[in-house]
Amino acid sequence: MDLSIIVPLFNEDESLPELTDWIARVITSNGWTYEVILVDDGSTDNSWEVIENLSEKNPHIKGIRFQRNYGKSAALNEGFKAAHGDVVITMDADLQDSPDEIPELRRMILEDKYDLVSGWKKKRFDNTLTKNIPSKLFNAAARRSSGIKLNDFNCGLKAYRKKVIKSIEVYGEMHRYIPVLAKWAGFRKIGEKVVEHRARKYGTTKFGWERFINGFLDLATITFISKFGKRxxxxxxxxxxxxxxxxxxxxxxxxxxxxxxxxxxxxxxxxxxxxxxxxxxxxxxxxxxxxxxxxxxxxxxxxxxxxxxxxxxx
The missing domain is CATH 1.20.58 (Methane Monooxygenase Hydroxylase; Chain G, domain 1)
Structure with a gap:
């Protein structure tokens, strides 16, 4: 299988039909084989019913439903376990990540031989002081501690070689540090691509200000674990x-x-x-x-x- 698209989601029933149609349109136009794995992280709206309907219409769409909300890291980890594609791409379900980026991300993995390519939303539509300044501080601290020169560690749009996602384990709130986990596992060729950031079309963001505090705490954790986790x-x-x-x-x-x-x-x-x-x-x-x-x-x-x-x- 050429591609696995993993989409973690929580209460995104409105955006799922448009997102999956867009993904299918991009991939089929290139003639690739694919699967879309929608991971419902304990949604309380109609997300799972929408996933069931989409799966009946398109057999390439698959679903995983958690019994309760575990968080994005858990959703990604289960999606990684289920993925079969040679190239695995993750994206958010809120339509702020563009599926039109998929062909270039795939090319960078297969032709440029990157192990992991992380998106960089250089121009953002939510560029407020409460998000911009903490995010810059967080990314600067992550770059300094990990040695990985990425501008946006937390971008949900990423591409991976299959071996990478089968070699790492994402738990707690470590989805922000998947590039660090990959480097820790021995995958050194990590790249970055400027990607389009689109305005949210449906609903509201599911992340609050506490994610920045959690981000720095997780950074301290992953730094310690990467150096002393085995000793x-x-x-x-x-x-x-x-x-x-x-x-x-x-x-x-x-x-x-x-x-x-x-x-x-x-x-x-x-x-x-x-x-x-x-x-x-x-x-x-x-x-x-x-x-x-x-x-x-x-x-x-x-x-x-x-x-x-x-x-x-x-």
């Missing part, structure tokens, strides 16, 4: 050792001073006593945290299980 003891053990040694040196200094001048002071009256004891305790706690983290990292097979109510054509 957490290297992080906790290092700082635990340094902290314990600091406390130990303070304690030895106090004991030697007390032995040399036993009548001059009481140990518990010296600030260094509390500094040393606190540092040794914190150092031990960091060591224990490292051991626990090592155990968790080796025994977490259930962190990405979701209840799927129905599937269509899969």
């Amino acid at each position: 957490p003891m290297h992080f906790f053990g290092l700082y635990g050792t340094l902290c314990f040694l600091l406390g130990f040196v303070c304690s030895v200094y106090l004991i030697v001073s007390k032995l040399m001048e036993p009548a001059t002071f009481f140990l518990t009256t010296r600030p260094a006593f509390y500094l040393g004891m606190s540092a040794m305790v914190i150092g031990m706690q960091l060591f224990l945290a490292g051991f626990v983290a090592e155990l968790i990292s080796r025994n977490s097979p259930e962190r990405n299980i979701y209840l799927i109510e129905k599937k269509l054509g899969l």
